[in-house]
Amino acid sequence: MTHDGTAGVEGGDLDDEANDADRDHGSVCAYTEYRRGDESPTDVPRTGAAADGLEEAVWDALAGVEDPEMPIGVVDLGLIYDVRVDDGSVVVEMTLTYSGCPARTMLTENVEEAVAAVDGVDDVGVRLVWSPEWTVEMVSESGRDALREFGLSV
Template identity: 40%
Template sequence: MNRLARFAGFGAGEHGRIDRDDAPGADVTADATMDAAQAGGDPESLREPIIAALRRVHDPEIPVNIYDLGLIYRIDIADNGDVDVDMTLTAPACPVAGMMPVMVKDAVKTVDGVGEVEVELVWDPPWSPDTMSDEAKLTLGML
């Protein structure tokens, strides 16, 4: 975790989970978790709970979750439950650039059955409003 994220209070709370008080802007709750046995043991069965957890992470400056903003480019789930996420930001100079990958990692870790989590910040292709869901566009008055 970088110093800015640690200073701002982002990161895993007790037992590797984020509590609302531990991560301002990351409204991740226990209902995003799912027992791996309940998920059927198939790594792909973790995809929907992971997406649900990501939908509880918001950029503090935009009232839409990062998944519907189109900031998540790739979610790879290994057979052992390890997860790799490629994400971007709305702009390279985004003020939460140091904190957002930590928020994403912590959110994905809340899903039962997930092992190690790696988050890579990528800039290609650059983010554009075209990557947003219709729901996000509607929320922001773009539809």
């Protein structure tokens, strides 16, 4: 997911069709199936309750990823919108509570590392999505208990 330092700003003449066609767009971001914002699923966040096999192991790993500011995991916080497992290839779709979240890179990297460490996972892609917008209603019951214990009113 991180694109840090992998590609520089491209120069070149945008009018030049041939030049354009030569560019390799595909290698930068491998995931191009986007869900339309206005067709947002109502079944998010997901918690992996019905998962089994490798997918279950991935959900277990995700449950162990903590929010850096509060004593709550990213699954309980309701940040994980989807996990797709295809052989050893895993795609995690997640959101953040706030677009300007300063822990953005930290969170996505922690998610990526936790999933990558699962036996049988060969590669991981983490995609940030913003629809539907995260709300406090997405926090799980046990997550609410943890946040109340922490002193937040939820």
